[in-house]
Amino acid sequence: MSPRLPVRLALLGCGTVGADVVRLLQSHADDLAARVGAPLELVGIAVRNPAAERDPAVEPALLTTDAAGLVARADVDIVVELIGGIEPARGLLLSALGRGVSVVTANKALLAQDGVTLYEAAAGSGADLYFEASVAGAIPLLRPMRESLAGDRIDRVLGIVNGTCNYVLSRMDATGADFDEALKEATALGYAEADPTADIDGGDAAAKAAILASIAFHTRVTGADVYREGIAEVTAAEISGAQAMGCVVKLLAIAERDVDGLGREGVSVRVHPAMIPHSHPLAGVRDAFNAVFIEAAAAGPLMFYGRGAGGAPTASAVLGDLVVAARNRVSGARGPGESAYADLPLRPIGQSVTSYYVSLDVADKAGVLATVAQVFAAHDVSIRTVRQEGHSDDATLVLVTHTATNAALAATVEDLRGLDTVRAVASVLRVEGG
Numbered sequence: 001m002s003p004r005l006p007v008r009l010a011l012l013g014c015g016t017v018g019a020d021v022v023r024l025l026q027s028h029a030d031d032l033a034a035r036v037g038a039p040l041e042l043v044g045i046a047v048r049n050p051a052a053e054r055d056p057a058v059e060p061a062l063l064t065t066d067a068a069g070l071v072a073r074a075d076v077d078i079v080v081e082l083i084g085g086i087e088p089a090r091g092l093l094l095s096a097l098g099r100g101v102s103v104v105t106a107n108k109a110l111l112a113q114d115g116v117t118l119y120e121a122a123a124g125s126g127a128d129l130y131f132e133a134s135v136a137g138a139i140p141l142l143r144p145m146r147e148s149l150a151g152d153r154i155d156r157v158l159g160i161v162n163g164t165c166n167y168v169l170s171r172m173d174a175t176g177a178d179f180d181e182a183l184k185e186a187t188a189l190g191y192a193e194a195d196p197t198a199d200i201d202g203g204d205a206a207a208k209a210a211i212l213a214s215i216a217f218h219t220r221v222t223g224a225d226v227y228r229e230g231i232a233e234v235t236a237a238e239i240s241g242a243q244a245m246g247c248v249v250k251l252l253a254i255a256e257r258d259v260d261g262l263g264r265e266g267v268s269v270r271v272h273p274a275m276i277p278h279s280h281p282l283a284g285v286r287d288a289f290n291a292v293f294i295e296a297a298a299a300g301p302l303m304f305y306g307r308g309a310g311g312a313p314t315a316s317a318v319l320g321d322l323v324v325a326a327r328n329r330v331s332g333a334r335g336p337g338e339s340a341y342a343d344l345p346l347r348p349i350g351q352s353v354t355s356y357y358v359s360l361d362v363a364d365k366a367g368v369l370a371t372v373a374q375v376f377a378a379h380d381v382s383i384r385t386v387r388q389e390g391h392s393d394d395a396t397l398v399l400v401t402h403t404a405t406n407a408a409l410a411a412t413v414e415d416l417r418g419l420d421t422v423r424a425v426a427s428v429l430r431v432e433g434g
Helices: 016-027 029-036 067-071 089-098 108-125 142-148 163-175 179-188 203-217 236-244 311-331 368-378 406-417
Strands: 007-012 040-046 078-081 102-105 154-160 247-259 265-277 289-296 300-307 353-362 383-389 396-401 422-431
Touching: 007 016, 007 067, 007 311, 016 029, 016 040, 016 311, 029 040, 029 311, 040 067, 067 089, 078 089, 078 311, 089 102, 089 108, 102 108, 102 311, 108 203, 142 203, 154 203, 163 179, 163 236, 163 247, 163 289, 203 247, 203 265, 236 247, 236 353, 236 422, 353 368, 353 406, 368 383, 368 396, 368 406, 406 422
Parallel strands: 007 040, 007 078, 078 102, 265 422
Antiparallel strands: 154 247, 154 289, 247 265, 289 300, 353 396, 353 422, 383 396
C-alpha cells in the first residue's frame, strides 16, 4: 500500500496546554499515525510573542504571529484552537470552518456564548467540530454523551466541573478554614489563577453547564441562560452545618429535564453551592478533581471522574479529538453535528425544585418554632427536619425542607426576615443528591 499523505495541523496558541499538545504529537507520532491511518504533521503555531521562552519541544521555525494567515493556508486540514476567549478565536474558527477545515477547540467560553454559529458554519461546509477539552479536562465525557448515549434519554446531569472551587470547598471542609484562607492556599499551590473571579463567581462552571445541557437535552443553551451563584459567600458555619447533617458543600452544575403542571417538558440549568450527602458519589470528589454524574433512563446512573484541568490532562482530551477528526479526514467521514431538535423551553430559576437548608438566629422563647412553621406552610414549603441549637440570644434554628420551588423558598425567607422573633436568616443552601 502506498503511504498516506499527512494530515496537516495548525495550532492556535501555545501556552501550557498547547506545549503539551506539541510534545504529545512528537512523542506519540508513530502510534498516532497508526491510529489515524496517516501521519499528523504540525505545519504552524500562532502565538502572540515568538520570542517568549517555551518548551523545547516547540520548534521556533513553526511559530508565527499571523494567526489569520495560518488558518487560511490551503494545506491545513485541521485547526486546533487553544487561545480561549471570544475574539479573535471566533473569527479564526469561522474562517477555518467556512473553508471546510475541521476544528478542535477547548474554548468553553466561545462554545457557551456562540456555539450555534460554529455549528452552522461546520454544517455548511461539512467540516467537523470537536470540543471534548472544553468541559472537565481529561475526562471522556462529551463524546460519550453525544455518541454512546445517543440512543438513551438523559434526565439529569449533576457535576463538579471547576477544580478551583472544589479545592477551596474541600479545604474548608477538611480544615475548618474560612473561604479567604482556603483561596489563598489554592492560589499558592497554583489551583487558582491570580484573578480567580471567573472560577469563584461560577462563570466558568456556568459555561460548562450550558455545553452539557445543550448536548444532554438536544436544546440550545447558552451561558447567559444558566442561573449561577459563586462560592465566595460560603461560610465555615455552613460547612460545619453540612457536616452535622452528614453532607459536604460542593459547587454543582445542574442540568435537568422537568415537567410542569400541564405536562410540558422543560429544562432547568443552574450553578450554585449545595449540600450533598456523603452517600452520593460526588461527595467523595476532593481537591481539584472533577466529576459528572449522569442519570439516564435506560443506562441508569453513570459517573465520569478525573482531572479537570492542567496541561497534560487537557492535552490528552485535545489529542483524542484530533485523532477522531483526522480519521474522518482520511476516510472521508464526518462526525456528529449539532443536535437541537428537542428545542425544550428553559425554566427560570424560580421554577427549579430542590430541598433547602435554612439556618435562623432566633429568640429562644415559647412559640418561635410554631410561628416559623406557619410562614413555611403559608408558602407551601414543607419542613422535613428541625434542630435547635443554643439558648437565649444565641439560639439557632436549623430547618431542612422537602422539595419546593425556588420562588416559594425565596418568598418564605423574605417573610421570615420580617418576624420579630427571627434576628437573622443566617444561611440558605440548597440540598441536592438525596
